[in-house]
Amino acid sequence: MVMQTLKVELANRSYPIYIGRSLISNAELILPHLKRKHVAIVTNTTVAQLYLETLSNALQDAGVKVIPIILPDGEAYKNSETLNLIYDALLQNRCERSTTLIALGGGVIGDLTGYAAATYLRGVPFIQIPTTLLSQVDSSVGGKTGINHPLGKNMIGAFYQPQVVLADIDTLQTLPAREFSAGMAEVIKYGLIRDAEFFDWLELHIEQLMVLDEQAITEAIYRSCKNKADVVARDEHETGERALLNLGHTFGHAIENAMGYGVWLHGEAVGAGTMMAADLSQRMGWLTADEVRRIHQLLTAAKLPLDAPKLGVEKYLHLMQLDKKVADGKIRLVLQQAIGKSVITSDYDAEKLKQTLSLKSD
Numbered sequence: 001m002v003m004q005t006l007k008v009e010l011a012n013r014s015y016p017i018y019i020g021r022s023l024i025s026n027a028e029l030i031l032p033h034l035k036r037k038h039v040a041i042v043t044n045t046t047v048a049q050l051y052l053e054t055l056s057n058a059l060q061d062a063g064v065k066v067i068p069i070i071l072p073d074g075e076a077y078k079n080s081e082t083l084n085l086i087y088d089a090l091l092q093n094r095c096e097r098s099t100t101l102i103a104l105g106g107g108v109i110g111d112l113t114g115y116a117a118a119t120y121l122r123g124v125p126f127i128q129i130p131t132t133l134l135s136q137v138d139s140s141v142g143g144k145t146g147i148n149h150p151l152g153k154n155m156i157g158a159f160y161q162p163q164v165v166l167a168d169i170d171t172l173q174t175l176p177a178r179e180f181s182a183g184m185a186e187v188i189k190y191g192l193i194r195d196a197e198f199f200d201w202l203e204l205h206i207e208q209l210m211v212l213d214e215q216a217i218t219e220a221i222y223r224s225c226k227n228k229a230d231v232v233a234r235d236e237h238e239t240g241e242r243a244l245l246n247l248g249h250t251f252g253h254a255i256e257n258a259m260g261y262g263v264w265l266h267g268e269a270v271g272a273g274t275m276m277a278a279d280l281s282q283r284m285g286w287l288t289a290d291e292v293r294r295i296h297q298l299l300t301a302a303k304l305p306l307d308a309p310k311l312g313v314e315k316y317l318h319l320m321q322l323d324k325k326v327a328d329g330k331i332r333l334v335l336q337q338a339i340g341k342s343v344i345t346s347d348y349d350a351e352k353l354k355q356t357l358s359l360k361s362d
């Protein structure tokens, strides 16, 4: 199957997304985006064993000097200590403003590397090579970079766009099934928030997707990235519409924080949070019982755990208050008016939210 290409349209910061096979060994896709033949590849211990040599060799064969920076693996390391390890390595290797950082890994590596790139020497270029489904369909696109704070998820960060995104679908062959399912939560999100046709398509192709059928996977990544690129092009800094990409995240981030970062994978927490958003949307009379059933069925077919932890209503509300969408102290939520139609609103019934958070069925 041929490589698919998309563009994120952001005037002079526009960039391409390439989706296909064997992209990591294709230095030709990277070279035009380097200012100088000098890169630092930031990755983690797991991905380094699988793909660092392939990428380094391809670049070195093209005359590029490569500095590897290998970090511990996991959401628990998306913090200021790990960020400092990147700065240390960049400084020790005398990396300059013309050095390009390459993020080789999942969402944690992409977010950490992007934030390091946004801040090192007040800004150096960076490239995203996402190796998980979640990072290929979501976190590598759109320029949200950052780290977690003990008090909240992604609390410190910057909007900083990459030069290019290479989504090599071969990397999904080595991805643990649990991580693949977590990525499916973000894929399904696009259908729910703005693309009912894509949701229908996912219902029809979920079995092929779960066995990594090449054509189905490529199509799902392409359609996800297209949805994301369209939203980001219209609202790069999340002053409005972009907040819809946060469906399930206000609940999900509370779960991740309460359970300890990494205990629930980000996508798993988003999947459970998506069901909570659907439950509240139904209580508000916006989603029908049949629509909620379809959402539950698709997330279940993606093998996502949907039983949110029973934290208690007060704890949920306390953690949700830390969300970046809170305005004038009021929690704003992304809710569903239909499959394919969502809103960001603080105009929901607070009692109904409490019923949702108590996790009791009627």
Ligand SMILES: O=C(O)C(=O)C[C@@H](O)[C@H](O)[C@H](O)COP(=O)(O)O
Binding pocket: 138, 139, 141, 142, 144, 153, 154, 186, 238, 242, 243, 245, 246, 249, 324
């Ligand atoms: O790109 C966006 O905008 C998103 O909200 C995408 C989310 O799926 C992603 O998890 C993002 O990192 C969450 O951002 P946050 O602003 O809620 O921390």
